[in-house]
Amino acid sequence: MWDFFETVRHRHSVRRYQSDVAVEPEKLHAILETACAAPSAGDLQAYRIAVVTGQAQREALRNAAGGQAFIAEAPACLVFSAVPSRSAREYGERGASLFAIQDATIAAAYAQLAVVAAGMASAWVGSFDEAAVRAVIGETEDVRPVALMSVGYPAELPEPTPRRPLKDVVTHIE
Template sequence: MWDFFETVRHRHSIRRFRKEREVEAEKLHAIIEVAASAPSAGDIQPWRIEVIQDEGLRSALDAAAPGESFIGEAPVSLVFLAEPARSAAEYGQRGADLYAIQDTTIAAAYAQLAVVAAGMGSTWVGHFDEAAVRSALGTGEELVPLTILCVGYPAEVPEPTPRRPLEELVRYR
Protein backbone atom coordinates (compact mmCIF):
# COMPACT_ATOMS: atom_id res chain seq x y z
CA MET A 1 0.00 0.00 0.00
CA TRP A 2 1.33 3.39 -0.99
CA ASP A 3 1.44 6.32 1.32
CA PHE A 4 -0.71 9.29 0.41
CA PHE A 5 1.99 11.19 -1.45
CA GLU A 6 2.82 8.21 -3.65
CA THR A 7 -0.87 7.69 -4.36
CA VAL A 8 -1.20 11.29 -5.55
CA ARG A 9 1.97 11.04 -7.66
CA HIS A 10 0.66 7.88 -9.37
CA ARG A 11 -2.67 9.38 -10.36
CA HIS A 12 -2.95 9.72 -14.14
CA SER A 13 -5.90 10.07 -16.47
CA ILE A 14 -6.46 6.58 -17.83
CA ARG A 15 -8.30 6.35 -21.13
CA ARG A 16 -7.66 2.70 -22.00
CA PHE A 17 -8.83 -0.02 -19.66
CA ARG A 18 -8.13 -3.75 -19.53
CA LYS A 19 -11.31 -5.37 -20.79
CA GLU A 20 -10.52 -8.76 -19.30
CA ARG A 21 -10.27 -7.47 -15.74
CA GLU A 22 -13.36 -6.48 -13.80
CA VAL A 23 -13.37 -4.19 -10.78
CA GLU A 24 -13.72 -6.32 -7.66
CA ALA A 25 -16.85 -5.65 -5.58
CA GLU A 26 -14.87 -5.18 -2.37
CA LYS A 27 -12.58 -2.60 -3.98
CA LEU A 28 -15.54 -0.76 -5.45
CA HIS A 29 -17.23 -0.75 -2.04
CA ALA A 30 -14.05 0.60 -0.41
CA ILE A 31 -13.85 3.41 -2.99
CA ILE A 32 -17.48 4.37 -2.33
CA GLU A 33 -16.85 4.33 1.44
CA VAL A 34 -13.91 6.70 0.99
CA ALA A 35 -16.06 9.07 -1.11
CA ALA A 36 -18.76 8.96 1.57
CA SER A 37 -16.18 9.96 4.19
CA ALA A 38 -15.34 13.21 2.38
CA PRO A 39 -15.91 16.41 4.33
CA SER A 40 -18.86 18.64 3.51
CA ALA A 41 -20.28 21.88 4.84
CA GLY A 42 -22.24 21.02 7.97
CA ASP A 43 -21.60 17.31 7.24
CA ILE A 44 -24.65 17.43 4.97
CA GLN A 45 -23.15 15.26 2.19
CA PRO A 46 -25.12 16.91 -0.62
CA TRP A 47 -24.29 14.32 -3.26
CA ARG A 48 -25.44 11.13 -4.84
CA ILE A 49 -23.20 8.56 -6.45
CA GLU A 50 -24.52 6.43 -9.29
CA VAL A 51 -22.41 3.30 -9.77
CA ILE A 52 -22.75 2.33 -13.42
CA GLN A 53 -21.65 -1.17 -14.41
CA ASP A 54 -24.38 -1.92 -16.95
CA GLU A 55 -22.97 -1.82 -20.48
CA GLY A 56 -26.06 -0.12 -21.91
CA LEU A 57 -25.93 2.68 -19.34
CA ARG A 58 -22.20 3.11 -19.87
CA SER A 59 -22.88 3.46 -23.61
CA ALA A 60 -25.57 6.07 -22.88
CA LEU A 61 -23.08 8.03 -20.78
CA ASP A 62 -20.56 7.69 -23.59
CA ALA A 63 -23.10 9.18 -26.01
CA ALA A 64 -23.75 12.05 -23.58
CA ALA A 65 -20.06 13.00 -23.68
CA PRO A 66 -18.90 13.63 -27.26
CA GLY A 67 -15.22 12.90 -27.73
CA GLU A 68 -14.94 10.86 -24.53
CA SER A 69 -15.32 7.39 -26.09
CA PHE A 70 -13.45 5.66 -23.28
CA ILE A 71 -16.46 6.03 -20.94
CA GLY A 72 -18.14 3.03 -22.52
CA GLU A 73 -14.91 1.03 -22.34
CA ALA A 74 -14.35 1.46 -18.60
CA PRO A 75 -15.91 -1.39 -16.60
CA VAL A 76 -17.33 1.05 -14.02
CA SER A 77 -18.38 4.67 -14.12
CA LEU A 78 -19.13 6.61 -10.97
CA VAL A 79 -21.42 9.55 -11.65
CA PHE A 80 -21.29 12.20 -8.95
CA LEU A 81 -24.40 14.34 -8.73
CA ALA A 82 -24.79 17.37 -6.50
CA GLU A 83 -28.00 17.80 -4.54
CA PRO A 84 -28.15 21.60 -4.09
CA ALA A 85 -31.42 21.57 -2.10
CA ARG A 86 -29.71 19.68 0.75
CA SER A 87 -27.13 22.45 1.12
CA ALA A 88 -29.68 25.20 0.55
CA ALA A 89 -31.79 23.97 3.47
CA GLU A 90 -28.95 24.88 5.83
CA TYR A 91 -26.98 27.55 3.96
CA GLY A 92 -29.44 29.21 1.58
CA GLN A 93 -28.49 30.22 -1.93
CA ARG A 94 -24.73 30.09 -1.26
CA GLY A 95 -25.17 26.49 -0.12
CA ALA A 96 -27.05 25.60 -3.30
CA ASP A 97 -24.76 27.48 -5.69
CA LEU A 98 -21.39 26.79 -4.10
CA TYR A 99 -21.24 24.38 -1.16
CA ALA A 100 -23.12 21.57 -2.89
CA ILE A 101 -20.76 21.82 -5.87
CA GLN A 102 -17.62 22.02 -3.73
CA ASP A 103 -18.69 19.17 -1.46
CA THR A 104 -19.61 16.86 -4.32
CA THR A 105 -16.31 17.64 -6.03
CA ILE A 106 -14.40 16.79 -2.85
CA ALA A 107 -16.20 13.42 -2.64
CA ALA A 108 -15.32 12.69 -6.27
CA ALA A 109 -11.68 13.65 -5.68
CA TYR A 110 -11.52 11.33 -2.67
CA ALA A 111 -12.92 8.53 -4.85
CA GLN A 112 -10.38 9.26 -7.56
CA LEU A 113 -7.49 8.92 -5.13
CA ALA A 114 -9.03 5.79 -3.58
CA VAL A 115 -9.09 4.24 -7.06
CA VAL A 116 -5.32 4.74 -7.34
CA ALA A 117 -4.74 3.40 -3.81
CA ALA A 118 -6.73 0.29 -4.85
CA GLY A 119 -4.32 -0.33 -7.74
CA MET A 120 -6.55 0.92 -10.54
CA GLY A 121 -6.90 4.01 -12.70
CA SER A 122 -9.55 6.53 -13.58
CA THR A 123 -10.41 9.50 -15.71
CA TRP A 124 -12.40 12.49 -14.56
CA VAL A 125 -14.93 13.54 -17.21
CA GLY A 126 -16.62 16.89 -16.87
CA HIS A 127 -17.43 17.54 -20.53
CA PHE A 128 -20.90 16.12 -21.11
CA ASP A 129 -24.49 17.08 -21.81
CA GLU A 130 -26.15 17.35 -18.38
CA ALA A 131 -29.63 16.69 -19.76
CA ALA A 132 -28.44 13.56 -21.55
CA VAL A 133 -26.77 12.25 -18.37
CA ARG A 134 -29.93 12.94 -16.35
CA SER A 135 -32.00 11.18 -18.99
CA ALA A 136 -29.71 8.14 -19.07
CA LEU A 137 -29.82 7.86 -15.28
CA GLY A 138 -33.49 8.74 -14.92
CA THR A 139 -32.79 11.55 -12.46
CA GLY A 140 -34.62 14.84 -12.20
CA GLU A 141 -33.54 18.46 -12.30
CA GLU A 142 -32.94 18.42 -8.53
CA LEU A 143 -29.67 16.57 -9.10
CA VAL A 144 -26.78 18.19 -10.96
CA PRO A 145 -24.33 15.81 -12.66
CA LEU A 146 -20.83 17.12 -11.95
CA THR A 147 -18.46 14.40 -13.05
CA ILE A 148 -18.26 10.94 -14.50
CA LEU A 149 -15.34 9.05 -13.01
CA CYS A 150 -14.37 6.15 -15.28
CA VAL A 151 -12.76 3.36 -13.25
CA GLY A 152 -10.87 0.21 -14.15
CA TYR A 153 -7.50 -1.45 -14.50
CA PRO A 154 -5.26 0.51 -16.88
CA ALA A 155 -4.35 -0.99 -20.24
CA GLU A 156 -1.63 1.64 -20.43
CA VAL A 157 -0.23 4.29 -18.15
CA PRO A 158 0.52 7.58 -19.86
CA GLU A 159 3.59 9.64 -19.20
CA PRO A 160 3.06 12.30 -16.55
CA THR A 161 1.92 15.58 -18.01
CA PRO A 162 3.96 18.71 -17.37
CA ARG A 163 2.93 20.80 -14.40
CA ARG A 164 3.35 24.49 -13.87
CA PRO A 165 6.22 25.38 -11.54
CA LEU A 166 5.21 26.01 -7.95
CA GLU A 167 6.55 29.55 -8.28
CA GLU A 168 3.71 30.26 -10.72
CA LEU A 169 1.05 28.68 -8.54
CA VAL A 170 1.94 29.61 -4.99
CA ARG A 171 2.51 32.89 -3.26
CA TYR A 172 3.99 32.84 0.25
CA ARG A 173 3.17 35.97 2.25
Protein backbone atom coordinates (compact mmCIF):
# COMPACT_ATOMS: atom_id res chain seq x y z
CA MET A 1 0.00 0.00 0.00
CA TRP A 2 1.25 3.47 -0.85
CA ASP A 3 1.75 6.12 1.72
CA PHE A 4 -0.28 9.31 1.40
CA PHE A 5 2.37 11.29 -0.46
CA GLU A 6 2.82 8.54 -3.05
CA THR A 7 -0.95 8.42 -3.51
CA VAL A 8 -1.03 12.15 -4.21
CA ARG A 9 1.92 11.91 -6.62
CA HIS A 10 0.21 9.07 -8.54
CA ARG A 11 -3.08 10.93 -9.02
CA HIS A 12 -3.58 11.84 -12.67
CA SER A 13 -6.65 12.78 -14.65
CA VAL A 14 -7.41 9.69 -16.71
CA ARG A 15 -9.64 9.88 -19.75
CA ARG A 16 -9.38 6.28 -21.03
CA TYR A 17 -10.92 3.47 -19.01
CA GLN A 18 -11.31 -0.28 -19.19
CA SER A 19 -15.05 -0.07 -19.80
CA ASP A 20 -15.55 -3.82 -19.33
CA VAL A 21 -14.13 -3.86 -15.78
CA ALA A 22 -16.59 -2.78 -13.09
CA VAL A 23 -15.70 -0.94 -9.92
CA GLU A 24 -15.94 -3.46 -7.10
CA PRO A 25 -18.73 -2.60 -4.62
CA GLU A 26 -16.38 -2.81 -1.62
CA LYS A 27 -13.93 -0.39 -3.23
CA LEU A 28 -16.73 1.98 -4.15
CA HIS A 29 -18.01 1.80 -0.58
CA ALA A 30 -14.53 2.62 0.78
CA ILE A 31 -14.24 5.58 -1.62
CA LEU A 32 -17.62 6.93 -0.52
CA GLU A 33 -16.76 6.45 3.16
CA THR A 34 -13.54 8.39 2.59
CA ALA A 35 -15.46 11.21 0.88
CA CYS A 36 -17.84 11.40 3.83
CA ALA A 37 -14.89 11.56 6.25
CA ALA A 38 -13.82 14.87 4.69
CA PRO A 39 -14.07 17.96 6.85
CA SER A 40 -17.07 20.22 6.29
CA ALA A 41 -18.28 23.52 7.70
CA GLY A 42 -19.84 22.81 11.07
CA ASP A 43 -19.68 19.09 10.24
CA LEU A 44 -22.91 19.63 8.30
CA GLN A 45 -21.80 17.70 5.19
CA ALA A 46 -23.83 20.05 2.99
CA TYR A 47 -23.49 17.83 -0.08
CA ARG A 48 -24.87 14.76 -1.78
CA ILE A 49 -23.06 12.18 -3.85
CA ALA A 50 -24.84 10.38 -6.68
CA VAL A 51 -23.25 7.15 -7.91
CA VAL A 52 -24.10 6.74 -11.57
CA THR A 53 -23.36 3.32 -13.06
CA GLY A 54 -26.14 2.86 -15.61
CA GLN A 55 -24.91 3.19 -19.20
CA ALA A 56 -27.82 5.37 -20.33
CA GLN A 57 -27.35 7.70 -17.36
CA ARG A 58 -23.60 7.97 -17.97
CA GLU A 59 -24.32 8.77 -21.62
CA ALA A 60 -26.70 11.51 -20.44
CA LEU A 61 -23.97 12.89 -18.15
CA ARG A 62 -21.54 12.81 -21.08
CA ASN A 63 -24.02 14.87 -23.09
CA ALA A 64 -24.51 17.27 -20.18
CA ALA A 65 -20.73 17.72 -20.08
CA GLY A 66 -20.31 18.74 -23.70
CA GLY A 67 -19.73 15.27 -25.07
CA GLN A 68 -16.71 14.28 -22.95
CA ALA A 69 -16.75 10.61 -23.98
CA PHE A 70 -14.70 9.25 -21.07
CA ILE A 71 -17.60 9.98 -18.70
CA ALA A 72 -19.66 7.28 -20.41
CA GLU A 73 -16.63 5.02 -20.93
CA ALA A 74 -15.78 4.81 -17.23
CA PRO A 75 -17.89 2.23 -15.39
CA ALA A 76 -18.92 4.76 -12.74
CA CYS A 77 -19.40 8.48 -12.43
CA LEU A 78 -19.74 10.21 -9.08
CA VAL A 79 -21.70 13.45 -9.02
CA PHE A 80 -20.91 15.74 -6.10
CA SER A 81 -23.63 18.28 -5.40
CA ALA A 82 -23.80 21.09 -2.86
CA VAL A 83 -26.90 21.50 -0.71
CA PRO A 84 -26.79 25.24 0.03
CA SER A 85 -29.90 25.24 2.25
CA ARG A 86 -28.18 22.86 4.69
CA SER A 87 -25.30 25.31 5.25
CA ALA A 88 -27.56 28.36 5.14
CA ARG A 89 -29.48 27.21 8.23
CA GLU A 90 -26.30 27.54 10.27
CA TYR A 91 -24.24 30.11 8.37
CA GLY A 92 -26.66 32.21 6.35
CA GLU A 93 -25.75 33.48 2.88
CA ARG A 94 -22.02 32.68 3.19
CA GLY A 95 -22.94 29.10 4.07
CA ALA A 96 -25.20 28.85 1.05
CA SER A 97 -22.94 30.56 -1.47
CA LEU A 98 -19.54 29.28 -0.30
CA PHE A 99 -19.45 26.69 2.49
CA ALA A 100 -21.73 24.17 0.75
CA ILE A 101 -19.61 24.42 -2.42
CA GLN A 102 -16.45 23.96 -0.37
CA ASP A 103 -17.96 20.97 1.44
CA ALA A 104 -18.82 19.23 -1.83
CA THR A 105 -15.42 19.91 -3.39
CA ILE A 106 -13.49 18.77 -0.32
CA ALA A 107 -15.50 15.52 -0.32
CA ALA A 108 -14.72 15.12 -4.04
CA ALA A 109 -11.01 15.69 -3.44
CA TYR A 110 -10.96 13.03 -0.71
CA ALA A 111 -12.81 10.65 -3.03
CA GLN A 112 -10.34 11.31 -5.83
CA LEU A 113 -7.41 10.35 -3.61
CA ALA A 114 -9.28 7.29 -2.33
CA VAL A 115 -9.78 6.18 -5.94
CA VAL A 116 -5.99 6.20 -6.44
CA ALA A 117 -5.42 4.37 -3.14
CA ALA A 118 -7.90 1.73 -4.34
CA GLY A 119 -5.81 1.14 -7.48
CA MET A 120 -8.07 2.96 -9.91
CA ALA A 121 -8.16 6.32 -11.66
CA SER A 122 -10.49 9.26 -12.13
CA ALA A 123 -11.00 12.55 -13.89
CA TRP A 124 -12.66 15.59 -12.32
CA VAL A 125 -15.11 17.36 -14.61
CA GLY A 126 -16.31 20.87 -13.85
CA SER A 127 -17.66 21.88 -17.25
CA PHE A 128 -21.29 20.77 -17.54
CA ASP A 129 -24.87 21.95 -17.72
CA GLU A 130 -26.09 21.93 -14.11
CA ALA A 131 -29.77 21.58 -15.01
CA ALA A 132 -29.06 18.61 -17.28
CA VAL A 133 -26.98 16.91 -14.56
CA ARG A 134 -29.71 17.55 -11.99
CA ALA A 135 -32.21 15.89 -14.32
CA VAL A 136 -30.01 12.78 -14.70
CA ILE A 137 -29.52 12.35 -10.95
CA GLY A 138 -33.06 13.34 -10.01
CA GLU A 139 -32.24 16.38 -7.89
CA THR A 140 -34.28 19.52 -7.44
CA GLU A 141 -33.19 23.07 -8.30
CA ASP A 142 -32.09 23.77 -4.72
CA VAL A 143 -29.24 21.25 -5.12
CA ARG A 144 -26.20 22.40 -7.12
CA PRO A 145 -23.98 19.87 -8.92
CA VAL A 146 -20.38 21.05 -8.62
CA ALA A 147 -18.25 18.16 -9.90
CA LEU A 148 -18.54 15.00 -11.96
CA MET A 149 -15.88 12.36 -11.42
CA SER A 150 -15.36 9.44 -13.76
CA VAL A 151 -14.06 6.39 -11.89
CA GLY A 152 -12.62 3.13 -13.14
CA TYR A 153 -9.57 1.15 -14.05
CA PRO A 154 -7.35 3.07 -16.45
CA ALA A 155 -6.80 1.87 -20.01
CA GLU A 156 -3.76 4.13 -20.14
CA LEU A 157 -1.89 6.41 -17.78
CA PRO A 158 -1.07 9.89 -19.00
CA GLU A 159 2.29 11.49 -18.50
CA PRO A 160 2.41 13.72 -15.42
CA THR A 161 1.65 17.33 -16.22
CA PRO A 162 4.04 20.06 -15.11
CA ARG A 163 3.24 21.97 -11.95
CA ARG A 164 4.10 25.53 -11.11
CA PRO A 165 7.09 25.88 -8.80
CA LEU A 166 6.25 26.40 -5.14
CA LYS A 167 7.86 29.84 -5.24
CA ASP A 168 5.19 30.91 -7.77
CA VAL A 169 2.31 29.58 -5.70
CA VAL A 170 3.28 29.91 -2.03
CA THR A 171 3.78 33.09 -0.03
CA HIS A 172 5.41 32.83 3.39
CA ILE A 173 4.27 35.51 5.83
CA GLU A 174 6.14 35.83 9.10
